Amino acid sequence: MSAAPRIVVLAGGVGGSRFMLGVREALRRRGIDDTAAVLTAVVNTGDDLWLSGVRLQPDVDSITYALAGVNDVERGWGRTDDSERVNRELQEWGAGWPWFTLGDLDLGTHLARTGWLRDGLTPTQVIERMSRRWELGARLLPMTDAEVDTVVVLRDGSRLHFQEWWTRHRATLAPARFENPGIAAAAPAPGVTDAITSADAVLLAPSNPVVSVGPILAVPGIREALGATPAPVVGVSPIIGGRIVRGMADVCLTAIGVETSASAVATHYGTRTAGGVLDAWLLAEEDAALAEEVAGRGIRPVVAPLWMTDASRSAALAETALATAGV
Numbered sequence: 005m006s007a008a009p010r011i012v013v014l015a016g017g018v019g020g021s022r023f024m025l026g027v028r029e030a031l032r033r034r035g036i037d038d039t040a041a042v043l044t045a046v047v048n049t050g051d052d053l054w055l056s057g058v059r060l061q062p063d064v065d066s067i068t069y070a071l072a073g074v075n076d077v078e079r080g081w082g083r084t085d086d087s088e089r090v091n092r093e094l095q096e097w098g099a100g101w102p103w104f105t106l107g108d109l110d111l112g113t114h115l116a117r118t119g120w121l122r123d124g125l126t127p128t129q130v131i132e133r134m135s136r137r138w139e140l141g142a143r144l145l146p147m148t149d150a151e152v153d154t155v156v157v158l159r160d161g162s163r164l165h166f167q168e169w170w171t172r173h174r175a176t177l178a179p180a181r182f183e184n185p186g187i188a189a190a191a192p193a194p195g196v197t198d199a200i201t202s203a204d205a206v207l208l209a210p211s212n213p214v215v216s217v218g219p220i221l222a223v224p225g226i227r228e229a230l231g232a233t234p235a236p237v238v239g240v241s242p243i244i245g246g247r248i249v250r251g252m253a254d255v256c257l258t259a260i261g262v263e264t265s266a267s268a269v270a271t272h273y274g275t276r277t278a279g280g281v282l283d284a285w286l287l288a289e290e291d292a293a294l295a296e297e298v299a300g301r302g303i304r305p306v307v308a309p310l311w312m313t314d315a316s317r318s319a320a321l322a323e324t325a326l327a328t329a330g331v
């Protein structure tokens with residue numbers, strides 16, 4: 005392929021950020037300077053929430069901050085070198101959630117976003133505007149402009165926002181299911197289906213299959229675009245050696261009846277030849293024994309090192325994903 009390949013990544017927060025950094029770096033190593041012209045992330049917005057009058061988009065912000073190099077790498081969310089003066093003041097007022105920290109710099113992002121939303125800009129337009137501040141080297145699109153924040157329904161029928169379940173209860177309350185109210189009537193954000201159907205490769209980041217990639221696939225039209233695209237669709241397992249890499253995805257998988265294994269997640273996504281979304285699946289070397297099972301589901305297994313512990317490993321993984329897609 006002579007022209008730079010057009011790549012679409014379906015992405016959640018931490019796994020999505022690291023993988024996007026890897027794909028951007030892999031493209032740069034191929035001599036592609038204007039990566040923003042060819043690399044698009046379709047980002048989960050199911051984690052979004054309103055808090056203290058501002059709109060938060062955790063996965064969008066994680067990816068933006070990571071690509072800008074201003075993210076708090078250790079914590080996995082928010083800005084590096086942030087302070088919490090405003091947060092303490094909010095606590096004094098009894099506003100917001102005592103278990104949920106809003107950093108001062110991060111709050112600047114939420115205030116700017118909320119102001120523009122109130123001015124009538126769509127989330128897509130706000131993200132486009134926010135992407136201009138830094139050289140991100142990628143185009144970020146929300147999966148949808150509709151508000152479809154994830155609700156966790158517990159076994160006793162009570163309902164709570166995903167962020168309360170995740171950050172306050174650390175996913176210890178057994179969920180019966182996850183819902184995204186309004187998603188059945190939501191549309192993909194402008195540009196999403198076009199990006200997928202005109203891509204040369206579509207990659208599923210190693211993000212939470214249930215609450216990150218799940219909501220993206222649940223937006224009517226996105227699955228169809230994945231089914232229709234001539235581009236190969238390659239997924240990266242978020243499970244390494246039978247364990248989740250970080251976060252509490254295992255609880256989410258158990259809730260929807262999927263085992264925490266690289267092959268079970270591939271089976272959950274399914275093969276494109278039978279209404280699923282995958283052509284190929286990258287498994288960790290630790291899970292090489294599961295490759296045959298994945299192949300048996302009609303998905304091409306590719307065994308590769310999956311740990312994204314530094315920029316060079318992330319780039320190598322991204323290069324393997326691109327090569328698997330034939331670009």
Ligand code: FO1
Nearest residue numbers: 017051061062065081082103104105106171
């Ligand atoms: N995660 C936490 O565990 N505790 C927090 O106080 C917290 C604050 C926070 C603020 C802004 C933001 O964008 C993300 C934040 N996160 C926090 C991360 C977030 O809750 C989740 O890790 C993701 O939504 C899951 O992908």
